[in-house]
Amino acid sequence: DGGITQSPKYLFRKEGQNVTLSCEQNLNHDAMYWYRQDPGQGLRLIYYSQIVNDFQKGDIAEGYSVSREKKESFPLTVTSAQKNPTAFYLCASKDRPLADTQYFGPGTRLTVL
Amino acid sequence: EDQVTQSPEALRLQEGESSSLNCSYTVSGLRGLFWYRQDPGKGPEFLFTLYSAGEEKEKERLKATLTKKESFLHITAPKPEDSATYLCAVQWLTGGGNKLTFGTGTQLKVEL
Numbered sequence: 313d314g315g316i317t318q319s320p321k322y323l324f325r326k327e328g329q330n331v332t333l334s335c336e337q338n339l340n341h342d343a344m345y346w347y348r349q350d351p352g353q354g355l356r357l358i359y360y361s362q363i364v365n366d367f368q369k370g371d372i373a374e375g376y377s378v379s380r381e382k383k384e385s386f387p388l389t390v391t392s393a394q395k396n397p398t399a400f401y402l403c404a405s406k407d408r409p410l411a412d413t414q415y416f417g418p419g420t421r422l423t424v425l
Numbered sequence: 426e427d428q429v430t431q432s433p434e435a436l437r438l439q440e441g442e443s444s445s446l447n448c449s450y451t452v453s454g455l456r457g458l459f460w461y462r463q464d465p466g467k468g469p470e471f472l473f474t475l476y477s478a479g480e481e482k483e484k485e486r487l488k489a490t491l492t493k494k495e496s497f498l499h500i501t502a503p504k505p506e507d508s509a510t511y512l513c514a515v516q517w518l519t520g521g522g523n524k525l526t527f528g529t530g531t532q533l534k535v536e537l
Contacts, residue, residue: 316468318468352529353529354429354512354514354526354527354528354529354530355469355512355514355527356527357525400466402468402469410523412456412457412459412474412516413459413471413474414459414471414525415471416461416468416469416470416471417468418467418468419466419467419468421466
């Protein structure tokens with residue numbers, strides 16, 4: 313059953329801690345994306361990767377880092393430098409960088425205590 | 426400033442009461458307009474992609490249309506299970522390539 317999985321579903325972090333959100337896809341998609349969703353705002357792009365071992369900053373990359381060592385995996389680390397990390401984080405992928413439609417995972421809700 | 430605006434922010438319908446959601450955009454160089462459905466606490470589910478003015482797509486009780494300035498998501502005889510937030514996103518050309526901009530969504534509630 314192909315799809316995108318994100319883990320954990322809920323994550324709690326103390327201030328000053330780094331946390332890593334997992335995103336895995338078995339769709340054989342080349343491109344993967346990380347978005348942040350806050351109430352009353354549209355999805356905002358954090359980072360994206362069009363190919364293994366390559367990634368680019370999105371609109372709100374400060375305080376975040378990523379890696380793309382495998383085609384199927386695109387983990388996101390929320391560092392202590394991110395001032396307001398509490399949000400719903402969504403991972404997406406698409407077949408090819410020039411393809412149109414992005415498909416989303418189920419999301420991870422991060423709460424900073 | 427290029428942007429995507431969805432209206433209304435929230436809509437409450439009675440079961441069977443048809444209506445439309447609006448997504449207007451001011452971007453130039455449109456490459457595609459996307460509609461997604463999002464249930465609370467879940468990721469967006471892809472519904473439609475529209476590429477050019479005059480294009481229409483249908484799926485069950487939903488029909489999406491596109492003009493040069495806006496898109497409509499028509500919901501015919503809605504049922505309670507259609508309750509969700511509907512997101513619109515626009516893909517457009519920039520100097521650095523394609524960019525995808527999301528609207529803030531319309532929260533739809535269908536009541537019995």
